[in-house]
Amino acid sequence: MAVDIRVRGYHLDIYQHVNNARYLEFLEESRWDFFDKTQLISTFESSNLAFVMVNLNINYRRPAFVNELVRVTAYFSKVGNKSLQLSQEIILLKENDCGELINDAVIVDAVGTFCLMDQCTEKTILIDGELRETLTDLIEDAPCQ
Amino acid sequence: MAVDIRVRGYHLDIYQHVNNARYLEFLEESRWDFFDKTQLISTFESSNLAFVMVNLNINYRRPAFVNELVRVTAYFSKVGNKSLQLSQEIILLKENDCGELINDAVIVDAVGTFCLMDQCTEKTILIDGELRETLTDLIEDAPCQ
Amino acid sequence: MAVDIRVRGYHLDIYQHVNNARYLEFLEESRWDFFDKTQLISTFESSNLAFVMVNLNINYRRPAFVNELVRVTAYFSKVGNKSLQLSQEIILLKENDCGELINDAVIVDAVGTFCLMDQCTEKTILIDGELRETLTDLIEDAPCQ
Amino acid sequence: MAVDIRVRGYHLDIYQHVNNARYLEFLEESRWDFFDKTQLISTFESSNLAFVMVNLNINYRRPAFVNELVRVTAYFSKVGNKSLQLSQEIILLKENDCGELINDAVIVDAVGTFCLMDQCTEKTILIDGELRETLTDLIEDAPCQ
Numbered sequence A, B, C, D: 001m002a003v004d005i006r007v008r009g010y011h012l013d014i015y016q017h018v019n020n021a022r023y024l025e026f027l028e029e030s031r032w033d034f035f036d037k038t039q040l041i042s043t044f045e046s047s048n049l050a051f052v053m054v055n056l057n058i059n060y061r062r063p064a065f066v067n068e069l070v071r072v073t074a075y076f077s078k079v080g081n082k083s084l085q086l087s088q089e090i091i092l093l094k095e096n097d098c099g100e101l102i103n104d105a106v107i108v109d110a111v112g113t114f115c116l117m118d119q120c121t122e123k124t125i126l127i128d129g130e131l132r133e134t135l136t137d138l139i140e141d142a143p144c145q
Helices: A018-036 A040-046 A129-137 B021-036 B040-046 B128-138 C021-038 C040-046 C129-137 D020-039 D040-047 D129-137
Strands: A001-007 A051-060 A069-079 A086-096 A101-118 B002-006 B050-059 B069-081 B084-093 B101-118 C001-005 C049-060 C071-077 C082-096 C101-116 D004-005 D047-059 D071-079 D084-095 D099-118
Touching: A001 C021, A018 A051, A018 A069, A018 A086, A018 A101, A018 C001, A018 D020, A040 A051, A040 A129, A069 A101, A069 A129, B002 B021, B021 B040, B021 B050, B021 B069, B021 B084, B021 C021, B021 D004, B040 B050, B040 C082, B050 C071, B069 B101, B069 B128, B084 C071, C001 C021, C001 C049, C021 C040, C021 C049, C021 C071, C021 C082, C021 C101, C040 C049, C040 C129, C049 D071, C071 C129, C129 D020, D004 D020, D020 D040, D020 D047, D020 D071, D020 D084, D020 D099, D040 D047, D040 D129, D071 D099, D071 D129
Parallel strands: none
Antiparallel strands: A001 A069, A051 A101, A051 D047, A069 A086, A086 A101, B002 B069, B050 B101, B050 C049, B069 B084, B084 B101, C001 C071, C049 C101, C071 C082, C082 C101, D004 D071, D047 D099, D071 D084, D084 D099
């Protein structure tokens, strides 16, 4: 799953490319969109669970410049007992000769590790039972570029 | 009261000056600092009140550039029955020949109107009694430049 | 013209509604989209002009909460000799019984005053000739709610 | 070297702790402060070099809440031929019985890899000669907690 974002003037910093912190908002936007489309937002809300980042390993491979269109992907790559792994990419899109949007360069790739925190007890929960099944069913292989 | 902020690379946008939205974070930083020093944070917290902006009229008078040092002021200019007015300025600082920081140009001036919202009822409260006195005591005339 | 934005967890602040500064990014997103669709981005770029905010008068009428969908409009309301006025609104959308998105409440309305700055001379330009015609043609009356 | 930041209402997100993207601005603030105090800003500017992040590996160990005071450190941990490593921590501060600020918990630790990009050629430079010496002299061991 993915969201497309057009790079705007306010995303840039002194170096005239998208600022390193702003990409994390792009990644978060794509995660919320993913949770929205898979109904995970309501699953988490109804169980009063917060989806909390514990580690992010992010590669900035190519700068993104104003007016460029990027696609931000998000998919579960691993479901553990106490943590989850989400793999995400930000890919530059360009139009081919047929006017279709195709992937050009990888701008960012990132692996995020998250835990689910019970917002009452403020403790990390064990990911098991029905929730584990739901999440495991969403695991995907990396999409072909 | 005031906080000093050094303009950094991540505050800038495509035009290489501080982005218009970022100034509102500078203004908010100064308000929290003001509420902190005057103990208003605990006053608001203990009464479960949110300090909510209802109007902002902001003049962007001169761009701010990287490495510049700015002073962000905040003071109550009016206390009404249901709303408060805060006047704020962002002023460029420069060193004089004695190495002292003095005011140079006005970068931003702004008047914000706020109400106090009871976070349980989600309703705006009447500003009266002891709270009104506390707030009125904090009204200041505009500082001399 | 308008862009639709879904309110996400990272747009919120301590009060659990969209932060006052974040709305300015929503407004800016809508302006870039407007300039994009009307080819003004290339007009400004080819003349090396920066579109610079000099005043914003913004009313925050109703908080926006997570998962809400908002529509951010932008249109020129006035073209002067040295400045331009853009009127913008952020409107809460809801689905009617037919599954169509209709306007609900006004969250924010704002009038921004801008000038066009020549990025070489760093001086504000006079808005005349062909550019003035282009901009004047884009003036719109306020859309019906 | 370090900067101290008070956590404010606008740093928080839906979970009422500092948002994961915001920490990257805290880290960047500390880097600019470090480059400022060590005169690296002018070294980079005079050679027209951009300091560009290529990888960040960041652990979010403990949430930071409103009003907490955090210290953000930054030091070079490695200087390679084409890249540099900066190690950074965000540490919760508390007052001890003598009123002194002491380190409490680690909130974030992160290792960032950066390259230096010539802003004319848009190519990464080789880090050698005088620049390499300057940077190597700034390498520090991890500070004791």
